Amino acid sequence: MLPRPVAVTRTGSGTFTLDAATTLGADPACAGVAHWLRTALSGATGLPLPGPAGPGGIALTVDPTMPAEGYHLRVRPDGIAITGGSPAGAFYGAQTLRQLLPPAVYRRAPVTAGPWTVPGVEIADAPRFGWRGCMLDVARHFLPVAGVLRLVDLLAAHKLNVLHLHLTDDQGWRIQIRRYPRLTEVGGWRAESMVGSRQHERFDGRPHGGYYSQDDIREIVAYAAERFVTVVPEIDLPGHTQAAIAAYPELGNDSGEPAAVGTRWGVSGRVLNVSDETVAFFRHVLDEVMELFPSRHIGIGGDECVKDEWRASPLAQQRMRDLGLRGEDELQGWFVRQFQQHLAASGRMLFGWDEILEGSLPPGATVAAWRGPALAVAAARAGHEVVACWDTAAYLDYRQSDGPDEPIPVGTVLTVADVRAFEPVPADLPAELRDRIVGAQCNLWTEHADSPRTVDYLAFPRLSAFAEAVWSAAGSADGFDDRLHAHLGRLDALGVEYRPPGGPLPWQRRPDAAGWPRDRADREAELAALTRNVQQS
């Protein structure tokens, strides 16, 4: 099983076999989980699994005295009992039951006639962390709804419970805002798709774009909720906003040329101005975002804001004098606070990258610590919740090996084993601040992933390793390789085009064509440049 449960007791030869007579039922509290499990199992098995649960069937119940996301799973010849601390716990028990069946159970239609036998077992399990997330960047390359729903299913199969959607960036704005239609009409596409690592030589000249309508967002949110995944939206500001400025030039600083939606990777110098009108604009944007996303956390990004335009802007300099701010970092702090207050008035919590610590943010935000454990400690000390996601452990766009075949040689090497070894609690965090580490997430940036197939290659199986790092007890990686080997069979059945342990498949390999560096020095120079781009703050 992956992630590894807290306690597993094999109870010998007494197995349970699902067949045409098997029933499946649930407490009213988890009727939705039973419906999900019936649908999930009936595709591959062809079994109806009718309710209610009868003797010798599968029964789902809730026991609120247990940890909310924990579950107990008991498989005996006379029936399967799953008890969750909440419907979410029952759902994770149901996901574990799927893993106890043959991998073909993950198919969407029958490829074998069974038998669908589950070993006799007792499992007691609960997650180590409450925030078990994956950030998906849909701005750099748009992923249509079907691909997002598929990813939700894959996250849920790994007992992850947060999908952080990076919806806006320099290179695209991906969410319909009724009040500001040009955000998607103009900001929703760019003139070039861009692939590969040397953009200038490798762009393919095709326009790229797309966005989610508000109904698309509602569908994604509702679909995820049925699988106990919370979708946390991010509207990145005040940097990473070139697409918004291209759509509404009045959001930018006077100093700039007219902006187009970005067509190169790296961080743009085009950032929002700090006028009252711009603050009001993005409060309106966040109002529509809050309508669509019930998530307690609402992301405002806050990362990598280049301050050059503010240094040259009379408006920004005047604002700083009026407010008595010392330096542009404090100005960014002021800007971010305008949204913290606005979100708080609606009962929401500000979520941002660790740059939101610059300036003076009142306690009570949630900080995604991407630049390393030191930032996590700083955020915890400052009274914030922390989601650990440093690039050296959780950036799934980083290269998986330093082999010459690796197709997307960006970042530093981050192997499956590296991700499994990810420890979200910094060693030097004072014990009394331990609870401020609410969890971790892996981050899937898509500059170099222009198709669902490439997303699969980057994400898997490292995302599986991440799931164990964030669910299972600390230091329990024993047997991980064997568990992962078995798990690859499930990914095969799910149609996930992961990177095989032996290296990329021929069609996943690095191109060997004009425009790609030919010798090692050239490649190293390229890697260094890319690593700088990604790591600059």
Added chain:
Amino acid sequence: MLPRPVAVTRTGSGTFTLDAATTLGADPACAGVAHWLRTALSGATGLPLPGPAGPGGIALTVDPTMPAEGYHLRVRPDGIAITGGSPAGAFYGAQTLRQLLPPAVYRRAPVTAGPWTVPGVEIADAPRFGWRGCMLDVARHFLPVAGVLRLVDLLAAHKLNVLHLHLTDDQGWRIQIRRYPRLTEVGGWRAESMVGSRQHERFDGRPHGGYYSQDDIREIVAYAAERFVTVVPEIDLPGHTQAAIAAYPELGNDSGEPAAVGTRWGVSGRVLNVSDETVAFFRHVLDEVMELFPSRHIGIGGDECVKDEWRASPLAQQRMRDLGLRGEDELQGWFVRQFQQHLAASGRMLFGWDEILEGSLPPGATVAAWRGPALAVAAARAGHEVVACWDTAAYLDYRQSDGPDEPIPVGTVLTVADVRAFEPVPADLPAELRDRIVGAQCNLWTEHADSPRTVDYLAFPRLSAFAEAVWSAAGSADGFDDRLHAHLGRLDALGVEYRPPGGPLPWQRRPDAAGWPRDRADREAELAALTRNVQQS
């Protein structure tokens, strides 16, 4: 509704509204259809629709005295009754019921709270043709399993019932054959992906590949069968076999250089030799294909075989002398017959492109007439079944307009209206041969479709128009534009990125970049070259 049913009677204000109390049940004969409909409706509505059918519910029954694929649908305030001539007919009635609901019913999770109201109506319906197909070329660009299953759902939503999978070609071999692993190990990928229309300037340098494992195939076949779609496989031979020859050079003619999997579009001159060993090889291949595909029809392609290698081959010339054949066309006829006999011995029927008429093929094959109605007439006269699919009416890779924005300017212009006007029965077909036209299919070649998004753009909404041409009574296109307009709302809810009636969206548009022709004369020359490539036989 689209395709338009044979007879629709609106019965006034007496509507039916689905709610939490609504039951859904079926005859044992169509329990699978009820299961499918429950799953299809419960995603968007959140309603459980439990069985069995009670008073005031939705009831599915079978009446074998009706046409097998026909159905009767009656919606009254006191219940919905769907009667099919077979489970397939009941399934089409259920698909029509979905179309009577608000478009949001096509979402996979709730985006509205309803109400889920169906107008009072009586519908009697049955298809005009029995073969209502779509050919998908997965050789030129591989479409992973999830994309194929999604297409199956879309075909079924349009009441199409055949998915013809073009599994092999010069540029790739996409089906695992246990006996010959190099077919996929070597033939399953090529060194370049290739996109755009001027390959030499536009290829993106990335390797491309992928294939379906035998379990993947079983999953696709079973998933399609549950939706009454028959998957008809095609192993193209003796031409379009460069990928196979790259994997097993002994299949080729001596005259050739060592072959690599093709990396340019157009027709390769590398073709199979006519040795006994090659015949035996492909009989073994077809044995595994027949194991996997229960379809009565098995495709062997037969199109566009360049005969130059045979003209230069002592083996081929000797074979012709031994058999008393006059010319290479007769040799191809002999070659194809080796497989017709082999398939017949397993109770299967040979299916091929209309070039199989060259040489002397015994009656009783099924011919996909792609080069025009004259070939359909010739095939019918020769005693074959005919599937109409001429390029001027059914090639969905052809450009949708002659506007400068059209992203993939190949072929001749084929608009939505052109496809809707497709008449599969040639005007000059003698009446007594009418029954030999078993139906039609649209063909989705993917030289220029390297992603599911581009497949969507090419296929929709023309595939919707095709569905009406092949299902609905001849000459009944009245109101098509209004029906299509309503149908686009369903495609939106399904996440289909179709071409809007007003032209491509900005990110669907033709690139305006180096390597693309800049002036009209240049573009016209390119179009002419491409059209020649596609049309050559």
